[in-house]
Amino acid sequence: MNLNIITGIIFLILAPLIGGLIAGADRIVTARMQGRVGPPLLQPFYDVSKLFEKETMVVTTTQYVYVVAYIVFIAFTGALFFSGGDILLVVFALTLAHVFLIMGAYASRSPYSVIGAERELIMLMAFEPAIILCAAGMYLVSKSFFVRDIISYNGAIILLIPGLFFAFLYVFTMKLRKSPFDISTSHHAHQELIKGLTTDFSGSVLGITEIAHWYETVFLLGFIYLFFAFNPVIGIIALIVIYLLEIYIDNVSARVRWSFALKSAWIITAVLGIVNIGILFFRWW
Amino acid sequence: MELLIFLILFPALAGLLVLLLPKDFLHGAVVKCSALIVAIVSVVLFAAEWNKGIQIYSLASEPTGQLIFLIELLIAIFLLYIGIKNRQYLVIGLVIVQTALVIWLEMAHPVSEITKNLFVDELTLIMALIVGVIGGLIAIYATGYMREYHLQHKEARDRRPLFFCLILVFLSAMFGLIFSNNLVWIFFFWEVTTLCSFLLIGYSGTEDAKKNAFSALWMNLLGGLGFVIALIALTFIKGSSFELMTLITTGPAIALIPAVLIGFAGLTKSAQLPFSSWLLGAMVAPTPVSALLHSSTMVKAGVYIIVRFAPVFEHTYAGYAIALVGAVTFLIASMIAISQSNAKRVLAYSTVANLGLIIACAGIGTYEAMWAAIFLIIFHAIAKSLLFLCVGTAEHSLNSRDIEDMDGLVLKMPKVAGMILIGIAGMFLAPFGMLMSKYATMRAFLDTPGGFLLILILAFGSAVTVFFWSKWMGKIISVPPSSGETIEKRVSISEWAALYSLSALTIVVCFLIPVISSVIVERFLKTTYGMTTSLPFENVVIMILMLVLVLILPLTFLHYRKDKKHTGPYMCGRPVNDAYAFEGSLGIRRELVISNYYLDSWFGEAKLVPVGCAAGVVLILISFAAMLIGGVIL
Numbered sequence: 001m002n003l004n005i006i007t008g009i010i011f012l013i014l015a016p017l018i019g020g021l022i023a024g025a026d027r028i029v030t031a032r033m034q035g036r037v038g039p040p041l042l043q044p045f046y047d048v049s050k051l052f053e054k055e056t057m058v059v060t061t062t063q064y065v066y067v068v069a070y071i072v073f074i075a076f077t078g079a080l081f082f083s084g085g086d087i088l089l090v091v092f093a094l095t096l097a098h099v100f101l102i103m104g105a106y107a108s109r110s111p112y113s114v115i116g117a118e119r120e121l122i123m124l125m126a127f128e129p130a131i132i133l134c135a136a137g138m139y140l141v142s143k144s145f146f147v148r149d150i151i152s153y154n155g156a157i158i159l160l161i162p163g164l165f166f167a168f169l170y171v172f173t174m175k176l177r178k179s180p181f182d183i184s185t186s187h188h189a190h191q192e193l194i195k196g197l198t199t200d201f202s203g204s205v206l207g208i209t210e211i212a213h214w215y216e217t218v219f220l221l222g223f224i225y226l227f228f229a230f231n232p233v234i235g236i237i238a239l240i241v242i243y244l245l246e247i248y249i250d251n252v253s254a255r256v257r258w259s260f261a262l263k264s265a266w267i268i269t270a271v272l273g274i275v276n277i278g279i280l281f282f283r284w285w
Numbered sequence: 286m287e288l289l290i291f292l293i294l295f296p297a298l299a300g301l302l303v304l305l306l307p308k309d310f311l312h313g314a315v316v317k318c319s320a321l322i323v324a325i326v327s328v329v330l331f332a333a334e335w336n337k338g339i340q341i342y343s344l345a346s347e348p349t350g351q352l353i354f355l356i357e358l359l360i361a362i363f364l365l366y367i368g369i370k371n372r373q374y375l376v377i378g379l380v381i382v383q384t385a386l387v388i389w390l391e392m393a394h395p396v397s398e399i400t401k402n403l404f405v406d407e408l409t410l411i412m413a414l415i416v417g418v419i420g421g422l423i424a425i426y427a428t429g430y431m432r433e434y435h436l437q438h439k440e441a442r443d444r445r446p447l448f449f450c451l452i453l454v455f456l457s458a459m460f461g462l463i464f465s466n467n468l469v470w471i472f473f474f475w476e477v478t479t480l481c482s483f484l485l486i487g488y489s490g491t492e493d494a495k496k497n498a499f500s501a502l503w504m505n506l507l508g509g510l511g512f513v514i515a516l517i518a519l520t521f522i523k524g525s526s527f528e529l530m531t532l533i534t535t536g537p538a539i540a541l542i543p544a545v546l547i548g549f550a551g552l553t554k555s556a557q558l559p560f561s562s563w564l565l566g567a568m569v570a571p572t573p574v575s576a577l578l579h580s581s582t583m584v585k586a587g588v589y590i591i592v593r594f595a596p597v598f599e600h601t602y603a604g605y606a607i608a609l610v611g612a613v614t615f616l617i618a619s620m621i622a623i624s625q626s627n628a629k630r631v632l633a634y635s636t637v638a639n640l641g642l643i644i645a646c647a648g649i650g651t652y653e654a655m656w657a658a659i660f661l662i663i664f665h666a667i668a669k670s671l672l673f674l675c676v677g678t679a680e681h682s683l684n685s686r687d688i689e690d691m692d693g694l695v696l697k698m699p700k701v702a703g704m705i706l707i708g709i710a711g712m713f714l715a716p717f718g719m720l721m722s723k724y725a726t727m728r729a730f731l732d733t734p735g736g737f738l739l740i741l742i743l744a745f746g747s748a749v750t751v752f753f754w755s756k757w758m759g760k761i762i763s764v765p766p767s768s769g770e771t772i773e774k775r776v777s778i779s780e781w782a783a784l785y786s787l788s789a790l791t792i793v794v795c796f797l798i799p800v801i802s803s804v805i806v807e808r809f810l811k812t813t814y815g816m817t818t819s820l821p822f823e824n825v826v827i828m829i830l831m832l833v834l835v836l837i838l839p840l841t842f843l844h845y846r847k848d849k850k851h852t853g854p855y856m857c858g859r860p861v862n863d864a865y866a867f868e869g870s871l872g873i874r875r876e877l878v879i880s881n882y883y884l885d886s887w888f889g890e891a892k893l894v895p896v897g898c899a900a901g902v903v904l905i906l907i908s909f910a911a912m913l914i915g916g917v918i919l
Contacts, residue, residue, distance in 0.1 A: 003823060057852040060764045064845040069838045076834070086824050088724050092715030093831065099714065099755050106759030109865075110854035111879055117759055118882045121752050128748030132727075136740050139731050199855050259887075266745070273741050281737040 002148065008083035011218070015078055019214020020044045022221075026247055033251045044214075048207045056203030059108040066104030067205050071212040073097035078219035084148030087135045094131075094219075098124055101197070101209070108200035116196025120184035122258045123174045126265035130167045131223075133273045137161035138226065140280040151229045158227040163276030165227050167269040169242065174261070175220055177213075178250035181261050286342040288330045289403050292413065292460040296323055300453030304446050313428040316449045317779065320424035323456060327417025331410050335805060338812060341466060341530065342403040349402070353473045354391055358384070360480055364502070373499050379506040386513045390469075394520045399527055404466040406530075407809035411659065412589055415666045416459045418790075419581040422783040424452050426674050427573035429777030433681050434571050441489035448488060452577065455481040459582045463589060468519070468527050468543075472512050475550070475586065479505040482583050485574045486567045497566030504563045508553030508587075515546035533594065537601050544594040545603045545912035548648075549905065552607070555587025555640040558614045558901030562894075564637060568629045572677030575629060579636045580670035585662065588640055591647045592658050596813055599650030605735045606908035608648025610901055612742040614641030617897035619749040624888040626881070628676045628686045631753060632669065635712065638746065639665045639719070645743075646726055651733050652814040657725035659806050660798070664718030667794060668711035671787035675705045678780055682772045688757055689880055693765035698773045702761050704788045711791040713754045716831035718795050721820065723747060756881045763879070795832055799825045 023044040031038025040046075058064060077093040080086075098120070105117035139145050141160050142153040150157070158165055174181040182188075185196035193199070201209055221239050228235035299319035303312055334340060361384040368376040427449070435443045458481060461474035479502065487498030519525045519532075524539050526532045532540050556564035567578055578584060591607070598604025615638045622634035639661060646658035679694065679701050680686045695702040711717045727743060730736030794801070802819045810817040820828070853865065856877075860868040867875040886892075 055850060057850045059852060059854050061842060061845050061851075062762065062764070065839060065842045068841050069835075072834060072838065073831075076831070080827060085827060086821070088727060089715065089824060089827055092720055092724070095751060096715050096831075096835075099751070099758075102755055103759060103762055106763045108854050109763050109765070109879065110856065111877065112855060112857070114759075114763070114879050118756065121755050122882070124755075125748045125752045128751060129744040132744040132747065133741070136727065136731055136744070139728075145728070194855065194857070270741070270745070273744070277741060278737060281734065 002146075003083040003085055004148065005083055008079035011078050011082035012075055015075075015215045015218040016211050019211075019216075019218045020048070022217055022243070023214060026243075029244065029247050030251060033248070044210070048210050051202075051207035051210070052204050054203040056205060058202075058205060059110070059200050062107050063104050063201070063205055066100050066107060067201065067208050067212075069100040070097050070104065071208050071215070073100060074212045074215045074219070078215050078222070081147055081219055081222055084146060084151070086145045087138065087147055087150065088132075088145050090147070091128075091131050091135055094216075095124065095128065097212075097216075101212075104201070104205075105197045105199075110200045112194045112199040113197060116184045116193055116199060119193075119258055120197050122262055123181065123184055126262045127171045127174050129266065129273070130164070130171045130269045133269065133277065134161070134164045134168050134223075137164040137277060137280060140277070147226070150226055153229070156228070156230045160280065161227070161276055163272035167272045168224070170268050171265050172220060172224070172242075173246060173249065174265070175216065176246055176250075178246055180249070180253040180256045182250075182255060183258050183261055186255075286344070286403060288326060288333065289342070289405065289460075289464045292323065292326055292330065292417070293457055293464060295319065295326075295457075296453040296460070297457035300450035300457070303453070304450040306446065312446060312449060313779075316428050316453070317425050319453060320421040323424075324418045324421035327413045327421075330405075330417075331414055334405050334410060335407070336808075337405075338808065339406040339530065340404060341401045342405075343400045344402040346399050346402060346467070350469070353470060354387075357387060357473055357476065360476060361387075364480070364506075371495070371499065373503070375503045376499060376506065379503060379510060383506060383510050383513055386510075386517060390513070390517055390520070399467050401528055401530075402467045402470060403464050404530055405464065406812070407805045408589075408592070408659065409463050411663060411805060412463045412585070413460065415581050415585065415663065416456060416463070419666050419670050419787070420456045420459065420577060422786055423573050423576045423581065423670060423674070424449070424456070425779050426576075426677075426783035427452060427571075429779035430573055430677055430681075431571065432777070433775070437681065437684075438489065440491060444488070448485070448571075451481050451485050452573070455485070455577065455582050459586060462586055466529050468516060468529055468532070471529065471590075472509070472516060475512060475554075475590075476509055478554075478583055478586055479509060482567070482578060485578075486570045488570055488574070491569070494569045497563070497569050500566055501563035504553050504560045508550035508560075511546045511549040511553070515543040515550070518542050518546065529593065533596055537597050537599075540594070540597045541601060541603060542912055544597040545607070545908055548591050548594060548598070548607050548908070551587040551589075551591040552610060552644070552905065553587070555584045555591070555644065556637050557610055557641060557644060558617060558637075559898035559905075560901075561614065561618065561637045561897070565630060565633050568627075568633055572629070572673055572680065575633070576670045576673035576677070579632065579673060580666045584636065584640055585666060588643045588647065588658075588662060591644055592655065592662070595647040595650040595655055595658070597650070598648050600735075601650075602911035602914075603908045604648045604650050606648075606904050606911055608645045608735065608739060610904045610908070611641040611644030611646075611648060612739050612746075613897065613900045613904065614638065615645060616641075616742045616746040616749070617893050617900075619746045619753070620888045621890055621893050621897075622753045623749065624883050624885045624890065625753075626688050626883060628680075628688050628691070628757075629673070631688065631757065632672055632676065635750075635753075636665075636669055638750070639669075639712075642723075642726060642743075642746075645739055646729060649729060649733055649735055649739070651729060652810045652816045653725065653729035653732055653818045655810060655813070656802070656806055656818050657722050657729050659809070660718065660722040660725065660801075663794065663801070664711065664722055667787060667790045668708050668717075668719065671704060671784070671791055672708040672712070674780070674784055674787065675701050675708060678776055678784065679705070682775060688760055691757075691760050692879075693763060694761045696764060697771060699771060700773055701776075701784070704784055705761060706758060707788050707791050709754050709758050710835075711795075713750050716795065716828040716835065717791070718798065721795075721798060721828060724824075725818075725820070760881060792832075792836070796829065798828070 024041040028038040074097040081090045105113040142150045458474045458477035483502040553560045618634045618638035646654040730739045807817040
């Protein structure tokens with residue numbers, strides 16, 4: 001076992017804090033872009049702690065089970081990633097976590113949350129090929145699926161798999177639940193779906209979902225960092241630039257239909273994937 | 286060797302006994318006992334042989350060979366009769382050509398000098414366990430199921446003795462196929478499985494059943510024709526052999542032509558595009574037949590033979606073309622599964638898809654790909670048989686096999702719903718077996734120069750898989766407002782026995798992955814390739830950790846069950862009644878109907894099947910061309 005358990009535990013403790021701070025900063029930057037002052041930096045923490053103080057109402061008790069499973073496996077995903085574990089298992093665990101979240105939405109039977117669940121599944125289907133191909137690309141470059149080996153690879157991974165990186169960036173928006181891909185649920189209320197996936201979550205159930213989302217944001221930023229791991233300074237700058245870009249896109253674009261989201265994500269992933277994976281295959285063989 | 290002969294002969298004899306017993310006399314008991322014996326003996330065989338490597342047994346070709354030839358002729362006459370009676374000219378033509386070739390082969394090149402007719406190695410043992418244990422459980426299940434079936438399907442004539450006889454003969458044929466080292470014998474058992482599946486698909490005797498049975502027949506006969514041509518090719522190729530294990534070691538220069546032709550037969554039997562339609566049509570048969578065809582017999586015979594020849598396919602263009610047939614089938618069948626709401630058709634397309642993945646691995650043929658292929662075979666057999674049997678049981682209680690009608694199954698049939706969830710999770714979720722096998726598949730594709738397109742197809746296919754399984758799960762677990770009593774009481778004990786065993790296997794075998802890998806699969810790879818692979822130890826630990834988490838998380842339900850305030854689902858503040866139907870302002874009531882997405886305009890059969898068939902035909906032709914040129918990649 002070469003897992004670095006310490007970094008995994010550090011992730012488990014710090015990720016909600018960092019994720020919450022990112023969410024707070026996100027809201028301030030968004031507000032400034034819209035010409036508002038915005039909430040204090042710690043507002044997301046206030047919001048979530050208030051959720052936990054409320055009385056929880058559930059449609060069915062099983063909702064709890066699914067949402068708890070969701071946060072457990074999101075945390076597991078991130079902890080495995082930050083301990084340097086196998087990147088494919090990380091991707092699989094992430095899918096498992098999301099399936100649990102989707103089951104939570106299905107269990108409630110509100111038409112809004114069920115449609116949200118279906119849309120979330122479509123988003124999952126749009127997202128998955130890109131992250132799997134990124135993992136494949138990293139393996140082709142570093143000859144290992146283990147995050148610890150990929151991160152210590154001597155060279156700029158971003159320069160070898162720029163196409164896959166771009167494909168991932170495209171679907172990254174979906175996972176952040178930002179426009180134009182905030183189709184299944186959103187940080188703002190929908191016109192047609194209320195809160196979609198999370199419509200029937202309230203109180204601590206909703207609070208758990210929020211914290212899981214913070215975990216996920218930090219994990220995904222960590223995943224992007226892998227592309228730039230050759231130089232930590234460039235890596236951090238890249239993360240900040242990319243996140244600001246996401247906020248900007250969120251603010252300037254309107255929500256698209258699921259069909260456009262799926263089609264565009266697949267076409268981009270397929271074209272860039274064929275070109276980039278092809279180049280990697282032919283460089284080595 | 287006695288155990289092998291016992292396993293080949295015993296089920297068939299028990300089947301004949303069932304056929305000869307007087308009406309409704311001890312049928313169920315005989316079938317259950319013999320199925321149990323078969324399952325136990327296959328476990329005993331495993332226990333006796335697992336550490337012995339390849340065991341080749343001598344058995345004189347005559348008179349067995351002559352008997353086989355005689356039965357082959359009888360089968361041909363029977364098929365001709367059926368074909369003429371039903372005016373199936375394609376079938377007639379194929380039977381005539383095939384029989385003529387078989388007779389010519391027998392007369393011109395008698396292969397009586399072969400003595401090493403039976404063998405056992407690790408792969409055979411795994412297959413024997415799948416056939417014996419899973420096939421046996423399905424037979425036990427069928428005894429309870431068929432009683433209910435005939436109560437509900439008055440249009441089908443009650444020919445249960447024939448039904449059970451065919452199922453048992455099917456198991457015999459499968460054992461024969463995997464234990465034979467003589468290719469002529471393998472071909473014989475191959476044809477017996479074709480015949481059994483034809484008769485079982487047509488069991489109910491309805492027009493639909495007949496039509497689908499014949500389409501299964503001609504496609505499998507076409508594959509059989511490929512097999513015969515392979516046998517004839519063997520008589521012309523210098524240095525080749527009719528002994529399977531010898532032929533494989535001769536390498537692509539000698540064995541490629543027979544390998545591709547037999548591989549073609551395997552593609553038809555395992556329902557790869559463009560031959561997938563027969564397996565879909567086979568859904569008209571009673572559910573145990575579907576379960577049998579899809580998990581432990583028939584289609585597994587197809588992939589078994591391709592996996593056997595995998596070392597020959599390694600680094601050849603022909604093998605790569607076959608791998609692409611499998612990969613394209615994997616992607617297209619998974620996509621079509623999205624558009625299906627009939628549970629059995631979803632399962633069928635998923636079978637076609639997973640077999641495609643196995644064939645993609647076998648076509649690549651490296652030792653890593655073989656590791657993945659063998660585990661895919663194991664886990665697919667277990668989870669798929671469980672799912673089919675669950676759907677069959679649910680169908681009898683719900684009178685529907687539509688996924689939409691399984692709404693809230695978790696309350697109506699909690700145990701069956703739980704088993705379906707286990708089966709589905711076993712099919713596509715980490716940390717269950719299929720996904721761990723996919724992990725290995727991915728690594729295998731990335732480690733071989735031919736894997737370039739395959740890895741892309743796998744990435745997209747996996748994403749699609751998540752969609753259609755998850756929405757099914759969602760349907761089952763959603764809890765309807767007005768829930769009545771459970772309706773599980775009618776399920777018979779023999780059905781429960783099979784369902785519980787298979788559910789337990791789905792989970793337990795996941796824990797056993799490292800053991801199966803080191804004890805069986807790695808030995809097999811070592812003898813075949815001289816190299817071996819396994820999951821990294823660290824990943825095994827992570828996988829088991831995840832398994833434990835998945836198994837204990839549902840227990841949190843007990844904690845949350847206490848004093849939580851319940852409320853209705855959010856209905857946008859509209860007036861609704863107790864059943865959550867909207868009360869309109871003019872007294873009009875609108876029922877709330879929640880249904881899944883099927884995305885038919887994207888993934889409908891009408892759209893994708895022609896594309897898939899065209900791709901399949903082109904790739905198969907390419908594999909033939911590559912076989913004739915005999916190209917070897919690098």
